[in-house]
Amino acid sequence: MTIHGISPDVLTALEHVLGQSGVAADAADMAKYLVDWSGDHHGGALAVLKPASVAEVQAAVRLCGTLGLAMIPQGGNTGLVAGAIDIGTARGAVVISLERLNRIRLVDADNFILQADAGCILQHIKDAADEQDCLFPLALGAQGSCQIGGNAASNAGGVNVLRYGMARDLIVGLEAVLPDGALWNGFSGLRKDNRGYDLKQLFIGAEGTLGIITGVEMKLFPKPGRVETAYLGLPSFEAAISLFRRARRQCCDLISAFEIIGAECMELARLADPNIVAPVTTPVHVLIELSSSAAIDLRALLVDFLAGTMAEDLVTDAVLAESGAQARAFWAIREGLVEGQAKRGYHVRTDLSVRISDIPTLIAQARQFIELQHPGWISQAYGHAGDGNIHFNVLPPLDLAEPAARATGATITTGLYDIVNALGGSISAEHGIGRTRQRVYWAGMSAVQRRLVSTLKDALDPGGLMNPGCLFPATETSS
């Protein structure tokens, strides 16, 4: 990683456009924008720009274009793939933080629409919807810090995708500043509009490589007043997949979460909170949630469903939450896994997807690979089973020094990607590509796909200044 100094002239020009409070150029002020949430990635920047309005974003983009400065758009900096951290591939870029664009513009409960600035924190949006008796269903571990613009740019997933879809499915309109500084306003307030190309799709999931999202228009849903949660014990991942298939039919569209957790993960959850005790002791755990805004007896539905599955030994143990507090305790186990991993320090983190029916094979092959090739490393399998999405993570032996662990970790990641590729799966179910997965993403694409992707990038960002090194190979043009 190279950090270039910023010239006084450039700094003056940026401050002229954004004011002194809109530009940070010394190391202390920039620090928090240059390290990601996991602590895994540290980057450099010429400056961090903090525009306070959409017009200031446009002015900043125009000036950077004139100066030939590469731009890295940044939301809450909670991504896991260095999409907003220059880990050495952008070579002297400015970070453009959207954090000061943090206004909720409209909550229209009558039409189930919410409009917000890109820098709004996801939790604030969820709270604003909740106040109007609505639900904005995007739900992530990072929701207290991540920003809706980053959620849109990365097409965020989370625990409610099964029922409500990814960020892409929840977005009805976007507003974005294009690489030449022009503002594209794709807000409509409409639930349905079929006029020509759906341009918002370009920017969703593009990870800031085609422009900077400044506003997001979202779908709201009725707030589910009724929720039933159960923590289940199962003999195997095969049983979990059979259970999911049956739940999909017998519980219909009322399932809002179906998380699977390998029992080996419990130790991690206890790193986050030593008092955590799993309610079951089987090899595989399932956390299932049903929810509804309608007066449906979800408890009866869930009990009937579980009775049938227990009679057939698909489920061997089941605990139904008797209170909101107990349901939160179940979720604390799921969230504790992630926190526990972070506390453990460096580890291999993946975000794989396969056909739902291939989940047991993926996990079995991955576990065997670790056992045989990397004894002492500890496999952890959990994820969103209904989406075919498994986070297969691997922790280094406690006595292994971090540099050695990172070297072996890279080898392990490659091995896991080989396994998922052989199953026709994806190396990125929901976290995106960013910079950490750029090479393997690029190498895995067909020539036609690569050409299409490059054609889009070249057409929309001909100067190549938008988030270079992210998604695309780093070039020498933005040094």
Add this chain to the structure above:
Amino acid sequence: MTIHGISPDVLTALEHVLGQSGVAADAADMAKYLVDWSGDHHGGALAVLKPASVAEVQAAVRLCGTLGLAMIPQGGNTGLVAGAIDIGTARGAVVISLERLNRIRLVDADNFILQADAGCILQHIKDAADEQDCLFPLALGAQGSCQIGGNAASNAGGVNVLRYGMARDLIVGLEAVLPDGALWNGFSGLRKDNRGYDLKQLFIGAEGTLGIITGVEMKLFPKPGRVETAYLGLPSFEAAISLFRRARRQCCDLISAFEIIGAECMELARLADPNIVAPVTTPVHVLIELSSSAAIDLRALLVDFLAGTMAEDLVTDAVLAESGAQARAFWAIREGLVEGQAKRGYHVRTDLSVRISDIPTLIAQARQFIELQHPGWISQAYGHAGDGNIHFNVLPPLDLAEPAARATGATITTGLYDIVNALGGSISAEHGIGRTRQRVYWAGMSAVQRRLVSTLKDALDPGGLMNPGCLFPATETSS
């Protein structure tokens, strides 16, 4: 409209690639491909190509590229905006019909995925899903004729969008032949995949202007074994919108249709079938359907919901279907409107969307416009209320000759578009732009939007041979 003759050399070259059965060039053989479903639009073509495989589509596209022949991809020809009919703007194109690519490739009920050739008829896909106890929810009047490739290219809507979304929301993968004949394979079998740009979004809704869709990979849902249908009488469209809002909350995600119908439409339904009698006599009718694969007492849910709304006079009359036959009779009224219009001959047909809360205003303003400016013309308002989508159609007086009716009809269409634009709505909620709405679409776009749309088209179809005159202004390049 000009029909150019095809030269013997070109015909020979096409037959060499596609065989004699793959090329139609005389008027009788081409006739059915050159008139749309409504009978409103007649076009011309140099030839109709009928490739029998994806490889033949590629070969045909390559040859057309070499010869500089414009190409009009065509599915079931059930579109309503002349997207697949050259009404004089493509000047000597070939139609490429996908009808011989009609194989269902895979029905994977375990993973809730279905893969099919573009030329498969929607009803066949729905039947194949049904056989595996699954639902493919796209539901249109034309489902017995329309093809899934056309549904994808036009981002089709229909009566189940409220619950399951548009075609875009139901598609997980695409396969398409690009303008240079290369094949892009975007099938994955995965429910969740977040690797970079989501290229399928380019082709969905692009109406064949960026390439030719040859295969579609779709999401399946559990088949809803339980369905409850009710036909309701309401005092006003305002009441209908209040009813929808309440239904959205009280019936949760279990509503699969919420259609509103102005009482004036009943006469049209009787043109389709004189025995049709509406079960209610109020100014506004609502057809509501709840469905579920789970063992939920939908009847109790619906009765409770209606009891509350009747106590408050939102609903003044309600008939619950007591059998599948009665439910089908309710739907026959809704479907009869469309058939009745077609029997009536030429009429103004629109596909407007506004914010859901603006529906009553839209209908009131549109009715007043017709009454005051075009007395004798007959307004018909019906549509998918939960999507904000109203088909406001206008029938000419019976004694008006068709040429005069068409002239006035064009003026009426403009007037209705002015009303919807003033409300911030869309002139195309679901039918697309095609050729009939091209001018007004183009005129209504911002300069930035127009530039983005043109940039995409120029980047992906630099020769401009893909469906010229559709979406974009006709140019002289493909004469």
